[in-house]
Amino acid sequence: xxxVSFIIQCVLxxxxxxxxxxxxxxxxxxxxxxxxxxxxxxxxxxxxxHQNNINITATGVSxxxxxxxxxxxxxxxxxxxxxxxxFLQGYAEAQNRxxxxxxxxxxxxxxxxxxxxxxxxxxxxxxxxxxMKYAAENAxxxxxxxxxxHLAQKYIDxxxxxxxxxxxxxxxxxxxxxxxxxxxxxxxKSALVFKExxxxxxxxxxxxxxxxxxxxxxxxxxxxxxxxxxDIENPVVPVHIPxxxxxxxxxxxxxxxxxTTPIEKVNxxxxxxxxxxxxxTVGKNKTLSGANIFCNDPHLGLGLPxxxxxxxxxxxxxxxxxxxxxxxxxxxxxxNEYIAWGETNVGQDVEDIFLIEWTDASRTAYLLDGKQTKxxxxxxxxxxxxxxxxxxxxxPYTVWGPIYxxxxxTKSDLAIRWLAHDAPKTEEYMTFIDAMxxxxxxxxxxxxxxxxxxxxxxxCAAVSGDIGIRVNGVFPAKYNQDGxxxxxxxxxxxxWSAFIPKEQNPHVLNPEENFVASANQxxxxxxxxxxxxxxxxxxxxxxxxQTLRSSEKITVDDMxxxxxxxxxxxxxxxxxxxxxxxxxxxxTSDIAWYSKLKSWNAxxxxxxxxxxxFELYLKHLRKSTYDELEILQEKMAVTTPKDWVLFKMIxxxxxxxxxxxKKTSSVETxxxxxxxxxxxxxxxxxxxxxxxxxxxxxxxxPLDINHLTRVPALSTQNLEADGCxxxxxxxxxxxxxxxxxxxxxxxxxxxxxxxxxxxxxxxFSPYYKNMIQDWLEGRYHILxxxxxxxxxxxxxxxxxxxxxxxx
Amino acid sequence: MKKDxxxxxxxxxxxxxxxxxxxxxxxxxxxxxxxxxxxxxxQHAGKAFLLHFLFLFLLWFATSYIKDGQVDGAVSAFLAxxxxxxxxxxxxxxxxxxxxxxxxxxxxxxxxLRRIVAVNKPLR
Numbered sequence: 001x002x003x004v005s006f007i008i009q010c011v012l013x014x015x016x017x018x019x020x021x022x023x024x025x026x027x028x029x030x031x032x033x034x035x036x037x038x039x040x041x042x043x044x045x046x047x048x049x050h051q052n053n054i055n056i057t058a059t060g061v062s063x064x065x066x067x068x069x070x071x072x073x074x075x076x077x078x079x080x081x082x083x084x085x086x087f088l089q090g091y092a093e094a095q096n097r098x099x100x101x102x103x104x105x106x107x108x109x110x111x112x113x114x115x116x117x118x119x120x121x122x123x124x125x126x127x128x129x130x131x132m133k134y135a136a137e138n139a140x141x142x143x144x145x146x147x148x149x150h151l152a153q154k155y156i157d158x159x160x161x162x163x164x165x166x167x168x169x170x171x172x173x174x175x176x177x178x179x180x181x182x183x184x185x186x187x188x189k190s191a192l193v194f195k196e197x198x199x200x201x202x203x204x205x206x207x208x209x210x211x212x213x214x215x216x217x218x219x220x221x222x223x224x225x226x227x228x229x230x231d232i233e234n235p236v237v238p239v240h241i242p243x244x245x246x247x248x249x250x251x252x253x254x255x256x257x258x259x260t261t262p263i264e265k266v267n268x269x270x271x272x273x274x275x276x277x278x279x280x281t282v283g284k285n286k287t288l289s290g291a292n293i294f295c296n297d298p299h300l301g302l303g304l305p306x307x308x309x310x311x312x313x314x315x316x317x318x319x320x321x322x323x324x325x326x327x328x329x330x331x332x333x334x335x336n337e338y339i340a341w342g343e344t345n346v347g348q349d350v351e352d353i354f355l356i357e358w359t360d361a362s363r364t365a366y367l368l369d370g371k372q373t374k375x376x377x378x379x380x381x382x383x384x385x386x387x388x389x390x391x392x393x394x395x396p397y398t399v400w401g402p403i404y405x406x407x408x409x410t411k412s413d414l415a416i417r418w419l420a421h422d423a424p425k426t427e428e429y430m431t432f433i434d435a436m437x438x439x440x441x442x443x444x445x446x447x448x449x450x451x452x453x454x455x456x457x458x459x460c461a462a463v464s465g466d467i468g469i470r471v472n473g474v475f476p477a478k479y480n481q482d483g484x485x486x487x488x489x490x491x492x493x494x495x496w497s498a499f500i501p502k503e504q505n506p507h508v509l510n511p512e513e514n515f516v517a518s519a520n521q522x523x524x525x526x527x528x529x530x531x532x533x534x535x536x537x538x539x540x541x542x543x544x545x546q547t548l549r550s551s552e553k554i555t556v557d558d559m560x561x562x563x564x565x566x567x568x569x570x571x572x573x574x575x576x577x578x579x580x581x582x583x584x585x586x587x588t589s590d591i592a593w594y595s596k597l598k599s600w601n602a603x604x605x606x607x608x609x610x611x612x613x614f615e616l617y618l619k620h621l622r623k624s625t626y627d628e629l630e631i632l633q634e635k636m637a638v639t640t641p642k643d644w645v646l647f648k649m650i651x652x653x654x655x656x657x658x659x660x661x662k663k664t665s666s667v668e669t670x671x672x673x674x675x676x677x678x679x680x681x682x683x684x685x686x687x688x689x690x691x692x693x694x695x696x697x698x699x700x701x702p703l704d705i706n707h708l709t710r711v712p713a714l715s716t717q718n719l720e721a722d723g724c725x726x727x728x729x730x731x732x733x734x735x736x737x738x739x740x741x742x743x744x745x746x747x748x749x750x751x752x753x754x755x756x757x758x759x760x761x762x763x764f765s766p767y768y769k770n771m772i773q774d775w776l777e778g779r780y781h782i783l784x785x786x787x788x789x790x791x792x793x794x795x796x797x798x799x800x801x802x803x804x805x806x807x
Numbered sequence: 808m809k810k811d812x813x814x815x816x817x818x819x820x821x822x823x824x825x826x827x828x829x830x831x832x833x834x835x836x837x838x839x840x841x842x843x844x845x846x847x848x849x850q851h852a853g854k855a856f857l858l859h860f861l862f863l864f865l866l867w868f869a870t871s872y873i874k875d876g877q878v879d880g881a882v883s884a885f886l887a888x889x890x891x892x893x894x895x896x897x898x899x900x901x902x903x904x905x906x907x908x909x910x911x912x913x914x915x916x917x918x919x920l921r922r923i924v925a926v927n928k929p930l931r
Contacts, residue, residue, distance in 0.1 A: 002919075002922070002923060003923055005919075006916070006919045006920065006923055009916060009919070010916060013838075013912055013913070013916060016909075017835055017838065017909065020835075020905070020909070021833075021834075021835055034905060035834060035835070035905050035906075035909060036834060038867070038871075038901065038902045038905045038906070039829075039834040039867075039906075040866075040867050040870035040871040040874055040902060040906075041829050041830055041834070041870065042833070042834065043834070044882060044885075044886065045870065045871045045874040045875060045882055045902070046874065047874065047877075047878055047881075047882060049877070049878050711889070712888065713885050713886075713888035713889045714885070763881070763885060764878045764881040764882055764885070765878075766878075766879075
């Protein structure tokens, strides 16, 4: 009996031990192995935060090199050549952001389920069907044949040197939580990181809702509600700049290419309208100092760890400072002693949807130019944590690209033609490497020449005085609404016939205005002979341009205030046309919202109540106006007109049938709709005030800076912040200015920057989110770009020394 | 008196070795070692359990506390938040309980085995 009891207990003990160590997974959710995780010597408590000076002997460096960390944990990299500098950059990024890099590459590839379990399966399937890994594989296959690929490889070697020296007990927290380990870094992973950025900036089109809307409305009505050009144009490249091209490329598409039937209700993602950026440079003739001031603040999804990694890289050839996107070499937004550079997203539609007609239900062949054409079948295997067998998904690839959305009828499907799938023909990975070593505007133009996608407005200011913006990337040559709607995929002529040569991309250099600015508005005016379509910005750019136009003797402090400006031109515009009759509406709270709005400066400050009321008003205004579209929306995806169109109709066509509410017997006008919306807003505001008498913009629309895994304990949520998507300080619920940088090109130059996060990816580090408060308050840090290792080392708090190891 | 001192010294040395094992090897090595030592040298299952449980509890509790202090309580704050608002001190307690339970259980099983194979070797 004692023996039996002993054996049972032993078996039970071993079982619990194996579960506690993670060898057996009894739970469907990925929970950490409780004993291994709780072990204070190697588990969660072993946080590896206070890293002392480290010595690394590596074959990857040709001479001694060093990384010094300063009191904000910024790595200052000193190397004797570019190759070694990139090796150290890879090491530093892995040292601080390994999990982030790994997670983003897995997310891009659709491989999250392997570490997160079945909860991310749908997400993974979406990425596979979108062909993200296919795109990255194409990129790597092309890169490997390129002459300077060894430089990208140096960065990868640096990452792997860190991984190889990493003991399991020092794995980042997230690996311990998910009970997994880092994988070797590869060029494919770097490519995936870059493709993820492409997806954010030039993926997720609106072809389906536009197609459905066009097919459901009268053509005149569609043209009125969905115009592509504003009356007063304000493109990145000013209207007065001519486009005198001798030859135009591509062919005009037959309008019969557009699908005329409704597309069934399918789930698809459209681009986050808040994603964007500001970049402007004030020329030397407009500043108090007589030197250019360069400003850039990209508005991307905010997260922890931050999307950006700040660093300073010094070699005998250059002294560069700025931010990189961890996982990819070079500095994307930064400066050296000669130039400052940065980007904003172009937003041109480079992703088109084609309706494929299958020959039979097997989905193996489709019709193209009257012939049966075989689809290539790509089998995607998705590994799911806790399951032994991977899930297989067969994705047909057509001449256009992968079948992105399968329909229910098996006769037709939607294929995606995305520029990011194409193998690059140029050394795109060199763009941000070469930028570090540019000494003039012209050199910068040359260094950014190989860039392909996602197309960016590349801004540059040179100490010599040049300022400019070039729209840079590969663009299909389109005309007259090509790619705006879903197209028939049974004719090869419906596809892209040519690409715009780079010399025909819009470009502005030293304009008479003495400043250049881009904020995701149209890059080119109507005069540009090629068709530009996309979800362009309509308000932020105007505020920037008006502010800069009306300012002289500009200082750095002015620019800091401007980057933090929460003024919404949209709010000001809509409030200016509020009918006076709204003054009678007060609601139960007896607050005179009309006069409050009229005296409001349209600044979306966190403590203000007016933005809350205005947002409610605008919500009801849209809802009441677009009741016709709401009916359509129940059947299919449609799009609503942009707010500037709504404003234009209120002021210029108050009797437009759009304002008539279908459900009522009377005929409503714009004024009626405004009144109704104001009443509804006042009512809703009353309820909000009853629930929280201190409700304000900061609590109404708080900001969440979530950890990659969305674990709240690793995130910072419910932050009260200034700004709104239409303001220069473009803040949304989960996005905002992800890096504010100002470079004043005096001698010596001065630079300032801040981002909402911290340098370390380790949640237990004091540098994990130490800059959030400064960012919230509009404060900046001085960016120290001293090229002397002696000066930097005297202030450093930690370092990593590299010595050469002969292989 | 001298015999008692010797016993205490041996016990302290033993715990010192267990601390070293915890520090330099995997966490599961400790229960394995405890099982063997208990089999060889311990006679009373209850005592063996209590002694090992208490020592490992204190070791894991104290080490968690010290390591947490190095990052101003960030780890316990994270674990407390992850577990839905437990008091921070409970995170050390839970850690200690896990360490203690494995060691105590292993010690108990070691003595059980000793009884079964009827080997009776006193702790020297």
